[in-house]
Amino acid sequence: MLCRHELDGKRAQRLTRHLAQAHFSMVRTLADFDFKAQPSVNPDQVRDLEAGRWIAHAENLLLLGPPRVGKTHLAIGLGRAADEADDSVLFVAASSLMVQLQQAHDTDTWDACLNRYVKPKLLIIDEFGYLPVPPQTAHLLFQLVAARYERGSILLTSNQGLVDWGRTLGDDVVATAILDRLLHHSQVITIQGDSYRLRTKRRAGMVSSRDPAPTPASTT
Ligand code: ADP
Ligand code: MG
Numbered sequence: 001m002l003c004r005h006e007l008d009g010k011r012a013q014r015l016t017r018h019l020a021q022a023h024f025s026m027v028r029t030l031a032d033f034d035f036k037a038q039p040s041v042n043p044d045q046v047r048d049l050e051a052g053r054w055i056a057h058a059e060n061l062l063l064l065g066p067p068r069v070g071k072t073h074l075a076i077g078l079g080r081a082a083d084e085a086d087d088s089v090l091f092v093a094a095s096s097l098m099v100q101l102q103q104a105h106d107t108d109t110w111d112a113c114l115n116r117y118v119k120p121k122l123l124i125i126d127e128f129g130y131l132p133v134p135p136q137t138a139h140l141l142f143q144l145v146a147a148r149y150e151r152g153s154i155l156l157t158s159n160q161g162l163v164d165w166g167r168t169l170g171d172d173v174v175a176t177a178i179l180d181r182l183l184h185h186s187q188v189i190t191i192q193g194d195s196y197r198l199r200t201k202r203r204a205g206m207v208s209s210r211d212p213a214p215t216p217a218s219t220t
Pocket of ligand 2: 157
């Protein structure tokens with residue numbers, strides 16, 4: 001009993017340390033995700049992803065869809081599951097990642113920066129596409145994606161369809177090169193529909209089904 005107690009304590013400590021190292025933007029788990037409210041997400045697919053084989057095989061996952069449909073929630077839930085399985089995880093907002101890559105390039109700290117983002121088994125890049133990426137930074141993102149290719153998983157969330165990446169990155173050639181590597185061994189989940197909160201309010205009869213969905217500007 002004492003041994004089990006000790007092991008449980010060690011495990012809990014390790015998880016706390018891993019969660020702190022992952023830098024998730026909010027506390028969310030897959031258990032909190034209401035699949036009934038989001039019928040475009042297949043619970044079996046998420047359960048399969050939760051088992052982590054895609055991370056063991058260094059595959060990627062793209063979660064696409066409009067704002068407030070649960071992309072970041074699912075990303076963090078899967079990240080947490082990976083943490084619990086002792087895989088190293090790092091979560092970063094795409095906008096922050098772009099700034100860090102550019103700064104590292106400009107201040108000769110590129111190798112350390114690249115290493116930070118190549119090392120974890122799972123790198124979560126959240127909210128790609130909300131801000132345009134300067135073309136010189138797009139090249140740095142390509143270097144990161146290329147360095148992780150077939151070595152570590154990337155989970156990327158985006159409100160942009162894949163066809164819009166050329167515009168976001170200001171360069172069609174770089175966009176194609178990045179997508180080529182990201183998509184080679186990957187799953188893409190496209191979440192459709194309204195914001196989660198609007199949907200739950202509708203179900204509760206608090207707003208009419210004719211009310212328009214809020215614009216991204218008013219929901220983020
Ligand atoms: P997105 O990243 O797609 O913009 P988020 O994951 O940030 O959306 O979701 C917005 C809020 O709604 C979060 O607080 C999230 O936990 C909650 N949410 C979204 N979808 C669901 C769901 N299906 N079940 C439970 N909570 C959800
Ligand atoms: Mg989000």
